[in-house]
Amino acid sequence: MELVEIGGDRDWQAALTKAKPNLVVVTTVTSALELLDDTVTSAVVKATHAVGAIAFVDDAYGARLRPVLHGGKPGLALGADLAITNCDKAGLAGPRAGVLAGRPNLVTAASAKGAEFGMEARAPIAAGAMRSLQAFRPEDLREEARSGQALAVALAEKLGRDLVVVSDLGPMVDEQDVLAVVLRRAGRSAEGLGLVPCEVSSALGMVLLRDAGILTVNTHGQPGARVSLRLKPTLDAIGRVGGQDAVVAAVDTALDHLASRIDDVSAISQLVLGDQT
Template sequence: MADNNATDSFGNTLDPVVGFARGEIIKSSVDEARRLRNGQNIAADRVRRLGPESIGVFTGNQREFPLKVEDLNTHCEEWVGPGLFADALRDIAIEHMGGLPDDSVAVVNRTSAGIIASIAALASGKAVVSVVPPAGRSHASVVRGCAIAGVALHEVQGDKDWAKLVDDVKPGLVVITTVTSSLEFLDDHVAMDVAALAKREGALVLLDEAYGARMRPVLRGGVKSLKLGGDLAITNCDKAGLSGPRSGLLVGRPTLVTRVSAKASEYGMEARAPIAASALRSLQRFSPRDLLDEARSGQALGKALRERMGADLVEVSDLGPMIHEDLAMKEVFRRAGKSTDGATVTPAEITSALGAVLLRDHGILTVNTHGQPGARVSVRLKPTHGAIDRLGGMDKVVDAMVTSFDAVARVVHLPAEISKLILGDTK
């Protein structure tokens, strides 16, 4: 489990659930939800003024709804529809995830929902061990799922002694995250070794493959999800080359999928027929070329931004540039000519304000305005297909980032202005 006393570079205590420091503006998940609503308002205002082509999505989530016209009165019908496409969905999902011929499939309304439902259904009152990539951390849904299930969570990075932890804890469930939302990778051989040990110890294994189901095989030459040895694997239907809708696809052993599906239904987390039918269409139209194109454009953007803003500030992931929230705050204060000593804002608040300016002034939509409560707060530009061209090309996007840093720097000493950027006019 995360250290409850951990701090960021400025001495702010990190929230152990979400992994970033809260402040006077973003105090809780409620304020994160308010930030999201404000981001939606900013986007809507821009579309009304400049049209839908004025926004490029840089979250890595395409979030389309790829239904066919003929689906509306067949697959989308709530009573009969799911039975009509169940076999087609099962076959393509098993192929996509590398499952066995007799595996089962379920669609839930979010990957986070599937993870929470899996922990609640499968932990059986025992502790959960979460194995994450080196330098990574568990998704907030793993932490929250354990809290809901009333079981202890033990987290360990893949380059640490996870074998001893599994042996000592004797968990009921081991969750293996192969690729985090910050795009840290766990080597396939480590994931396989963890899964094998967990099974020998009598634990069930859930693979969190939200990104990994496609990024590992397509970009890193890895094996398909369930070839790693898990009992279940879940992926996100709108990440890393899948076009949407926002939903989670769960594949694995039939009795376990049934238990998780039942728990998801108890919690109201199951995907209704239109979502599940759209997930089928997304899988049917998936092409590795789409992910490769996204990766190439993201890495080119990362290189350009790194050349402009510095290699010490900008990292480049498989899908695009990233700036850690602590470094973003230091850079904003540097541009403002001010010290961070005694700062009244936190890094998460700085990156949220930066996201608001990027969206309002330049049409760059990021997780810093549109992330759900608990989402990472680093600055991550993962351009979806066509996003860079839509906003005028690579140089325009790089200029927008530099200009936005300067804009936030001009008001960083005015907490009320930072709050207005993040939450909107709260009067």
């Protein structure tokens, strides 16, 4: 079927009227933690219902981040027919599983289709998801946000405030900027470089994992995940790797390590992919 994708700051009303969809998915918070205002979400939901379509709120981060950190409303309170979140982001400890809520007939239909694809949550996963939700404390998320933002400020002091984005949950450095920092430290331009930004940011993730035990999307994300450096520490994670200064030092040392090897494509390849022989 046709997919029409449009930003919340664009003329989504015209796109909605023209497309005449059966389903409208509203992503409230992106993986880069860009936030869609509740008034926009609510307006899209109302317009969706007006054309007879199902409103599905993708609330992976937003289910907790919006109400707890920004005073927003839950997805279903915004009028959504279905809302989904997951159990390993923004104050929840896992497992890696989705939680779907909404109109009973639609939840039942989605559950049946998931079972057809072998994607249903078996009993241990369902129990783990329930325990994760039961253990959720808004203050834990607020503490994660405070520690992540403090880490972002410290990393910005080290790398430059123009490079580090301070998000709700921690620092983010675009892959283009990661490459620029490495090239600057290597004292060379991008001319003749045998690497692209995502390879350098992936290598950075591998060094952080190998030398400091820091997990990032760069090493553990699924295909299609963002390739920028994003640090979103869970509760007590910073302390487990030695504190905020240790994390900043690990990133700084990893960048120096890559700078010293930036012209050795085979070394970077082995770092990212392992021994392929």
